[in-house]
Amino acid sequence: MVKIENLNKFYEIDGQKQYVLNAINLNIQKGECVILKGVSGSGKTTLLSIIAGLDKPSSGKVLVDGEPISKLPDMHLSSFRAQKIGIVFQNFNLLDGVSLADNAMVPLIASGIGLKEAKLKAQDALKLANIDHKANKTPIELSGGEKQRGAIARALVANPNLILCDEPTANLDRANSLSFIQTLKELHNMGKTIIVATHDSLFEELDFEHRVVEISQGSLVGRG
Amino acid sequence: MRNNSFFYFLTLNLLKEKRRFVGIVLISTLLIFLLSSVLFISSSIKHTLNQTLIAQPDFIVQNIKGGRVSPIKDEQVDKIVDIFGVKKVTKRVYGRYFFDDKYSALIIGVDFLDEQSNKKLAKIMDSVDLKSFLSKDNMLVGQGVLNYLKSHYYTSNYNFLTPSGQMQKVNIFKALNVKSSLLSNDIIVMPLELAQKVLGLKENELTDIALNVPNDSEWANIKAKLESLNFSTRVVTKKDMKKAYENLFNYKGGLFLVLYLIVIATFSLLLYLRYSLASSLERKEIAILRAVGWSIKDVLKLKFLENIFLVIFAFVLGSSLAYIYVFILGAPLLKDIFLGGANLKQFTTFTPVVDYSVLSTIFIVFAVAFLGSVLIPVWKIAVTEPKEAL
Numbered sequence: 001m002v003k004i005e006n007l008n009k010f011y012e013i014d015g016q017k018q019y020v021l022n023a024i025n026l027n028i029q030k031g032e033c034v035i036l037k038g039v040s041g042s043g044k045t046t047l048l049s050i051i052a053g054l055d056k057p058s059s060g061k062v063l064v065d066g067e068p069i070s071k072l073p074d075m076h077l078s079s080f081r082a083q084k085i086g087i088v089f090q091n092f093n094l095l096d097g098v099s100l101a102d103n104a105m106v107p108l109i110a111s112g113i114g115l116k117e118a119k120l121k122a123q124d125a126l127k128l129a130n131i132d133h134k135a136n137k138t139p140i141e142l143s144g145g146e147k148q149r150g151a152i153a154r155a156l157v158a159n160p161n162l163i164l165c166d167e168p169t170a171n172l173d174r175a176n177s178l179s180f181i182q183t184l185k186e187l188h189n190m191g192k193t194i195i196v197a198t199h200d201s202l203f204e205e206l207d208f209e210h211r212v213v214e215i216s217q218g219s220l221v222g223r224g
Numbered sequence: 225m226r227n228n229s230f231f232y233f234l235t236l237n238l239l240k241e242k243r244r245f246v247g248i249v250l251i252s253t254l255l256i257f258l259l260s261s262v263l264f265i266s267s268s269i270k271h272t273l274n275q276t277l278i279a280q281p282d283f284i285v286q287n288i289k290g291g292r293v294s295p296i297k298d299e300q301v302d303k304i305v306d307i308f309g310v311k312k313v314t315k316r317v318y319g320r321y322f323f324d325d326k327y328s329a330l331i332i333g334v335d336f337l338d339e340q341s342n343k344k345l346a347k348i349m350d351s352v353d354l355k356s357f358l359s360k361d362n363m364l365v366g367q368g369v370l371n372y373l374k375s376h377y378y379t380s381n382y383n384f385l386t387p388s389g390q391m392q393k394v395n396i397f398k399a400l401n402v403k404s405s406l407l408s409n410d411i412i413v414m415p416l417e418l419a420q421k422v423l424g425l426k427e428n429e430l431t432d433i434a435l436n437v438p439n440d441s442e443w444a445n446i447k448a449k450l451e452s453l454n455f456s457t458r459v460v461t462k463k464d465m466k467k468a469y470e471n472l473f474n475y476k477g478g479l480f481l482v483l484y485l486i487v488i489a490t491f492s493l494l495l496y497l498r499y500s501l502a503s504s505l506e507r508k509e510i511a512i513l514r515a516v517g518w519s520i521k522d523v524l525k526l527k528f529l530e531n532i533f534l535v536i537f538a539f540v541l542g543s544s545l546a547y548i549y550v551f552i553l554g555a556p557l558l559k560d561i562f563l564g565g566a567n568l569k570q571f572t573t574f575t576p577v578v579d580y581s582v583l584s585t586i587f588i589v590f591a592v593a594f595l596g597s598v599l600i601p602v603w604k605i606a607v608t609e610p611k612e613a614l
Contacts, residue, residue, distance in 0.1 A: 082517020
């Protein structure tokens with residue numbers, strides 16, 4: 001599903017290369033759940049962003065579902081992201097002033113889908129994320145856990161095969177974090193490929209099949 | 225319609241940002257309103273003046289004495305009639321009469337027995353009973369003159385003070401047609417002989433002589449012949465008059481146009497700065513859209529439609545308000561700037577004339593400036609990697 005070959009990401013400061021990611025090689029199979037573990041600043045969010053096509057690598061190759069995501073032109077990349085990748089952000093990143101149902105619809109809009117169909121799909125996604133009872137609430141009216149469920153609904157609305165989660169429990173209490181992990185388990189059981197970047201210890205002992213990949217100072221420590 | 229979800233989201237966005245958009249729409253509406261008002265006024269004045277020029281004679285022959293216009297002898301009429309190609313030679317007597325320091329009116333003497341003069345004045349005189357009008361010393365007055373005389377308790381007649389110091393009593397016969405108020409507001413029409421007395425002209429003296437030359441390729445020839453009649457003859461053509469009118473009103477319209485273009489440019493610059501310095505929240509919103517699968521083109525399409533809606537709304541509202549302000553309310557304040565109004569106090573309406581080509585130019589200039597100043601910064605944000613704003 002995801003194949004990363006010799007990936008580097010660096011910034012040049014005063015002619016010196018500052019590596020954020022250094023010679024990353026990683027293979028993630030379809031239906032696998034991978035936990036990218038590392039302390040803050042280790043480069044896991046950058047890696048996730050590159051896999052999502054939100055950032056570009058300095059060198060190396062990233063294939064997502066066989067597509068060289070960092071090389072795709074904007075139109076193709078956007079369409080690919082809308083259909084194949086669902087992203088759950090640390091800060092939820094829901095649009096303010098818009099209801100949860102409408103927020104969940106946003107990824108479908110650019111693909112030119114009809115309003116009725118988009119609303120039905122959004123409703124299904126909210127049900128799947130167990131937040132359909134708050135469909136008409138705007139983000140400001142929701143708790144952190146509810147916002148996170150809204151963000152999951154938005155990530156699932158286009159039925160993508162790859163779910164990327166960036167520090168998904170960083171702003172949640174323990175109960176909500178456990179609830180989120182339960183949702184991940186359900187998605188895993190549905191056959192979705194999941195990559196979670198986190199430093200939350202709750203992800204160390206998951207009760208479903210998963211792989212932990214540790215990242216430290218931009219390099220993979222464990223098995224790639 | 226497959227794309228109706230996009231328009232649904234567009235509507236949501238407009239409603240969500242309504243507070244911000246109301247401010248932008250109000251300023252835009254005000255700009256369009258002012259610009260369109262100036263345009264409507266200048267178009268209306270131009271139209272009215274062009275209509276006036278159509279009724280004007282092709283040539284006016286005057287007598288110059290000591291460098292200024294002085295009465296011309298009526299014997300010149302016979303000489304002019306003899307020039308081949310000249311038609312409709314008319315004796316004209318007119319002059320400005322000052323009632324006091326501030327108010328004056330234009331006295332026009334008309335040879336009512338001359339059929340041609342009657343035709344020219346038919347529009348503003350409507351249905352005048354000539355027989356009873358000519359039976360006494362009567363005059364027809366514009367609305368402005370009538371109101372001035374009434375305010376000074378002259379309801380049936382007025383005693384004009386002639387240059388020789390004598391009083392000349394003239395009855396107020398009727399007010400002129402209000403529809404042509406720009407033309408007739410401050411005029412007094414009276415028989416030629418009576419006008420000569422009031423203005424202090426002798427029986428054989430005229431203010432000027434008007435004539436037409438149907439073949440306009442002969443104008444230069446005829447002008448030369450007229451000027452050779454007498455060394456003191458001055459010839460004014462209709463083209464000269466048109467140029468004088470245009471110089472007067474185009475200068476004012478142009479001045480306003482330049483001023484408002486400067487204002488639009490300033491407004492666009494402010495919009496540009498406002499979007500360039502977009503809040504982190506707005507940058508984040510664009511980044512979220514990009515992150516969930518919107519392309520740069522989709523984001524620009526959303527912002528374009530959002531802002532073209534605002535532009536069209538502001539334009540329709542602004543130009544409609546301008547139409548009401550100018551053609552229904554008579555453009556208070558601006559009217560005085562354009563017409564300079566001491567003598568036009570009673571002037572009420574502009575003839576509704578809309579120059580669509582200029583109106584559409586204003587729309588295009590405004591829309592391009594507005595959209596450019598919004599979309600360029602939005603494009604700059606949209607092309608940035610979404611990760612940076614998330």
